[in-house]
Amino acid sequence: MARRSFSEYGSALPIDLSAVAQWGRVKKVSPRAIHRYPTEAWSVEELASRIGVSRSSFAARFMSLVGEPPMQYVRQWRFHVATRWLEDSDTPIADIAERLDYNSEAAFGRAFKKFTGKTPGAIRRGDDSAIASVV
Numbered sequence: 001m002a003r004r005s006f007s008e009y010g011s012a013l014p015i016d017l018s019a020v021a022q023w024g025r026v027k028k029v030s031p032r033a034i035h036r037y038p039t040e041a042w043s044v045e046e047l048a049s050r051i052g053v054s055r056s057s058f059a060a061r062f063m064s065l066v067g068e069p070p071m072q073y074v075r076q077w078r079f080h081v082a083t084r085w086l087e088d089s090d091t092p093i094a095d096i097a098e099r100l101d102y103n104s105e106a107a108f109g110r111a112f113k114k115f116t117g118k119t120p121g122a123i124r125r126g127d128d129s130a131i132a133s134v135v
Helices: 024-028 032-036 044-051 055-066 070-088 093-099 105-116 120-125 128-134
Strands: none
Touching: 032 044, 032 070, 044 055, 044 070, 055 070, 070 093, 070 105, 070 120, 093 105, 093 120, 105 120
C-alpha cells in the first residue's frame, strides 16, 4: 500500500508537538512519523530503532513527553484517521480496516467501538452524538 502524507488525514493533532521537540532525536520519528504514516505497522521496537535507542528508553521518554505509551498513542491516532475517513469518504469500512492493519472488518468495528464508544457505521451516518465523542 502506498504511503499517504499527513495532510491527507486532517490537521488536528492530539498533542502539542513542541513538547516532543525537547527530546532531540525523537522528533525524527514520533509522533510525526506516526502522523505521516498511520498505516505503517508501528511497534515500540521499530520507533526506537529509528532513533537508535532501546525500546524501554524510547517508551519511557515518549510517555514522559506525550503523556501516554507509544502504542496507545498510535491506536488513538489511527482511530482519529479512521474517523476522518469515515466522515469524509465513501471508502468501505472493510478497506479502512485493512489499511489500518485489522484482520477483519468485525475486529476493526469492535476495537473502534471500544475506543470511541460508537460504531464505524454511526460515524459514517453522521450521528452527531457519535462525532462529538471522537473529535
